[in-house]
Amino acid sequence: MCNGLLDVLYHIPEGRGAGLRRDFAARLGAVGEPSRVSGVWRYAEMVMAAAPTDIVSFPEGNTPLIANARVAAWAGCPRLLVKHEGMNPTGSFKDRGMTVGVTQARRIGARAVACASTGNTSASLAAYAALAGIPALVLVPAGNVAMGKLAQTLAYGARTLAVRGDFDACLSLVRDASPRLGIYLLNSVNPFRLEGQKTIVFEMLQQLDWRTPDWIALPAGNLGNTAAFGKALDEALRAGLIDRMPRILAVQAAGASPFQQSFDAGFRARVSMKAATVASAIRIGDPASFDRAVRAIRSSSGAVLAVDDVAILEAQDRIGTAGIGCEPASAASVAGVRAAVRAGLIGPDDQVVAVLTGHLLKDPGMEAAAATPGVTLRNTPVEIDASISALEREIDALRA
Ligand code: F0G
Numbered sequence: 001m002c003n004g005l006l007d008v009l010y011h012i013p014e015g016r017g018a019g020l021r022r023d024f025a026a027r028l029g030a031v032g033e034p035s036r037v038s039g040v041w042r043y044a045e046m047v048m049a050a051a052p053t054d055i056v057s058f059p060e061g062n063t064p065l066i067a068n069a070r071v072a073a074w075a076g077c078p079r080l081l082v083k084h085e086g087m088n089p090t091g092s093f094k095d096r097g098m099t100v101g102v103t104q105a106r107r108i109g110a111r112a113v114a115c116a117s118t119g120n121t122s123a124s125l126a127a128y129a130a131l132a133g134i135p136a137l138v139l140v141p142a143g144n145v146a147m148g149k150l151a152q153t154l155a156y157g158a159r160t161l162a163v164r165g166d167f168d169a170c171l172s173l174v175r176d177a178s179p180r181l182g183i184y185l186l187n188s189v190n191p192f193r194l195e196g197q198k199t200i201v202f203e204m205l206q207q208l209d210w211r212t213p214d215w216i217a218l219p220a221g222n223l224g225n226t227a228a229f230g231k232a233l234d235e236a237l238r239a240g241l242i243d244r245m246p247r248i249l250a251v252q253a254a255g256a257s258p259f260q261q262s263f264d265a266g267f268r269a270r271v272s273m274k275a276a277t278v279a280s281a282i283r284i285g286d287p288a289s290f291d292r293a294v295r296a297i298r299s300s301s302g303a304v305l306a307v308d309d310v311a312i313l314e315a316q317d318r319i320g321t322a323g324i325g326c327e328p329a330s331a332a333s334v335a336g337v338r339a340a341v342r343a344g345l346i347g348p349d350d351q352v353v354a355v356l357t358g359h360l361l362k363d364p365g366m367e368a369a370a371a372t373p374g375v376t377l378r379n380t381p382v383e384i385d386a387s388i389s390a391l392e393r394e395i396d397a398l399r400a
Contacts, residue, residue: 230296
């Protein structure tokens with residue numbers, strides 16, 4: 001026993017790239033059962049073989065890949081695209097893992113499901129468990145979950161425990177307790193979650209007509225997604241869906257950067273720390289998928305960067321004023337691209353896909369942003385008298 005996390009290994013349809021690409025294309029825009037319409041189950045050959053009647057799906061995925069010249073110019077990366085995973089049914093990429101995880105829970109007849117969360121995993125688990133009719137238990141750090149996420153988790157009926165401790169304490173508690181209590185654990189330590197999250201990569205590659213970008217940038221917290229991206233790319237290469245590997249850029253918040261610190265030291269040792277950042281979704285000091293994320297960075301010749309809270313909030317603001325709403329943790333990916341361009345790591349002609357992992361409405365957090373020293377929000381409400389003259393002054397200012 002290695003005490004490491006489990007991975008799903010199965011027969012990759014090697015060298016069947018052209019046939020798979022045709023099958024995936026034929027399913028685009030399909031109507032009917034979720035198992036056909038879903039942007040996760042479209043890639044079933046690369047994810048999980050499940051009977052349509054077992055699949056628990058809203059459906060999810062089918063998120064846009066957006067080219068926005070203003071965001072690209074700000075990042076200094078003309079060929080930047082953003083993949084908006086906040087457009088999933090519960091507003092984050094977690095839905096892609098959860099449809100597979102809860103399908104597996106139903107297949108094995110789980111009596112209850114559980115997770116620890118900074119808020120998005122719990123919102124997603126609560127929704128999919130409700131869809132499947134399985135009771136859900138979630139552990140969140142008391143007072144440290146964005147309101148939108150807490151509201152979802154409660155609305156979807158999960159038993160919600162606010163633990164006096166941080167996310168790392170919640171995860172360690174639920175990992176200890178779930179085998180003893182016979183509850184099926186659905187954090188990303190569960191390998192089926194990662195199988196679903198791989199489809200962020202498959203879908204973006206299909207949107208790019210299977211032409212590999214130079215870089216894929218994503219925010220990194222508990223490192224499940226980084227691990228999933230590495231596995232997806234390895235398997236896409238082996239299946240012949242793509243013919244070269246893009247590089248993964250994992251971006252952490254400076255105050256929650258154990259993976260970046262370890263990367264800077266050549267991954268010689270695992271690092272953990274007490275985490276502090278305005279980006280509550282990635283406020284994680286002891287990431288569970290550390291080892292498999294190291295494999296993802298190594299096999300993609302990737303890199304790990306950290307960006308501070310001011311850079312994260314500035315990125316969120318620039319993305320927002322371009323009409324694209326994402327939560328602070330998500331903006332870390334674009335902030336990381338900007339930092340990597342400035343450092344000369346990403347070249348001016350490189351094509352980069354930055355993943356926006358969660359929706360703006362999850363964590364509007366204007367107060368937190370406004371209270372962070374060094375941050376000036378570009379747009380704030382203007383209070384006026386309820387008079388036509390006051391309104392006219394504003395209209396004149398808008399025209400000027
Ligand atoms: N972005 C968002 C919006 C997240 O919610 C998370 C993780 C991440 C990025 C980081 O992904 O953990 O796979 O490295 N949120 C988890 C949660 C921890 O509980 O919702 P990761």
